[in-house]
Amino acid sequence: AQKVTQAQTEISVVEKEDVTLDCVYETRDTTYYLFWYKQPPSGELVFLIRRNSFDEQNEISGRYSWNFQKSTSSFNFTITASQVVDSAVYFCALIPGGTSYGKLTFGQGTILTVHP
Amino acid sequence: DAGVIQSPRHEVTEMGQEVTLRCKPISGHDYLFWYRQTMMRGLELLIYFNNNVPIDDSGMPEDRFSAKMPNASFSTLKIQPSEPRDSAVYFCASSPDRGRYGYTFGSGTRLTVV
Numbered sequence: 001a002q003k004v005t006q007a008q009t010e011i012s013v014v015e016k017e018d019v020t021l022d023c024v025y026e027t028r029d030t031t032y033y034l035f036w037y038k039q040p041p042s043g044e045l046v047f048l049i050r051r052n053s054f055d056e057q058n059e060i061s062g063r064y065s066w067n068f069q070k071s072t073s074s075f076n077f078t079i080t081a082s083q084v085v086d087s088a089v090y091f092c093a094l095i096p097g098g099t100s101y102g103k104l105t106f107g108q109g110t111i112l113t114v115h116p
Numbered sequence: 117d118a119g120v121i122q123s124p125r126h127e128v129t130e131m132g133q134e135v136t137l138r139c140k141p142i143s144g145h146d147y148l149f150w151y152r153q154t155m156m157r158g159l160e161l162l163i164y165f166n167n168n169v170p171i172d173d174s175g176m177p178e179d180r181f182s183a184k185m186p187n188a189s190f191s192t193l194k195i196q197p198s199e200p201r202d203s204a205v206y207f208c209a210s211s212p213d214r215g216r217y218g219y220t221f222g223s224g225t226r227l228t229v230v
């Protein structure tokens with residue numbers, strides 16, 4: 001079975017601070033896909049990034065960056081110079097490549113609050 | 117593209133009533149997923165379809181829940197009879213494949229059963 005763990009239930013920072021959201025996953029499949037989604041107060045789920053298990057290259061998109069490490073089964077997300085608009089719930093998720101291929105399993109989410 | 121469209125956005129109903137949630141996936145997406153979000157259980161997959169055929173309904177909580185996809189552009193999730201514990205946000209999502217590129221989610225339907 002697949003499992004995604006986001007150990008931080010809530011994080012509170014002050015604007016302009018950097019913040020890292022942790023994600024650890026479990027799967028027996030050698031092929032899998034990892035995702036981060038953002039859920040702002042309005043409630044929709046917004047896709048942020050996808051990474052497949054064969055691509056450990058880190059990625060940066062503006063103030064967002066992601067660090068994928070297969071050795072530790074982690075896919076952490078860093079926001080640099082946080083802003084109030086970053087306040088949201090962030091979900092890490094996994095799609096395994098085996099018999100459960102297609103079933104997106106979410107972590108419990110991390111509530112990020114950025115104070116002005 | 118209008119994205120995944122769900123209706124209604126909010127639904128309040130009395131216990132015992134039938135509730136129908138609707139979803140229009142993105143055109144060309146062959147996979148459609150129904151998820152439920154609650155505080156206690158987080159986001160959980162209820163059922164998914166491929167080319168209008170239900171593939172895995174192991175997440176459907178009980179017989180009171182049913183889902184259909186009569187054509188490529190429309191799906192429904194029905195709860196009959198509804199109970200207060202069904203109160204949750206229900207999301208529909210679609211994908212061009214089994215999710216390698218992620219799903220596109222609708223805005224969700226917030227269901228309250230009183």
